[in-house]
C-alpha cells in the first residue's frame with residue numbers, strides 16, 4: 001500500500017512541538033466544512049483565499065464543501081520575512097472576479113493581531129457582496145490588537161509562532177504537512 005500516512009519525513013531541526021498532525025488537521029477541516037455548510041445552505045460560496053499562507057488550507061477546505069464554490073485570491077503582505085506584525089497590511093493583486101451580491105467566505109491561515117482580517121473585511125465590504133464570513137485555520141486571541149473574530153475557527157492556539165501547512169517563517173516550512181512551533185533562534 002502506498003499511502004501518504006506510511007511515509008516518514010525528516011523533521012527540520014528548528015521545528016519544536018507538533019501541535020496538529022495531518023490527521024488532526026484533516027478531521028478539523030471536515031468539521032469546519034460541515035459547520036460552514038450548515039450556516040450557508042446549498043448556495044454558492046465565493047472563497048477569497050488570503051495568499052500565501054491560506055493556500056493549502058483553502059485547497060483542502062474547498063474540496064470538503066458540498067456547495068458550489070468559486071475561488072479567488074488576494075495577496076496580503078503583513079509579515080514579509082519577519083515574525084513581528086506590521087499594523088497596516090497591504091493588498092496587492094486585485095480580485096479577478098467581482099463579488100457584488102455574492103456570499104463571500106474569507107479563508108485565512110491565522111488570526112493574530114487582527115489587522116489583516118479587519119482590513120480585508122473593510123476592503124471587501126466596499127465591493128458590495130451579499131454577505132461576508134471568515135474562516136481561519138488558527139486563532140491566537142492572546143495577541144489581538146483589533147476587535148475582530150472569525151466566524152469559523154479551526155484551532156485556537158497560545159501565543160507561539162507556528163509554521164507548516166501553508167504557514168512560513170521567512171518563506172520556509174510552508175509544505176510541512178503538520179503545524180508546529182518553531183525555534184526562531186535556530187531558524188535561518
Ligand code: XMP
Nearest residue numbers: 053085111112113114115116161162167168
Ligand atoms: P494579523 O496580525 O494581521 O496577522 O492578524 C495575520 C497574518 O500574520 C501572519 N502570522 C503568522 N505566520 N506563523 C506564521 O507563519 C505565525 O505564528 C503567525 N502569526 C501571524 C500570517 O501571515 C497571517 O495571515
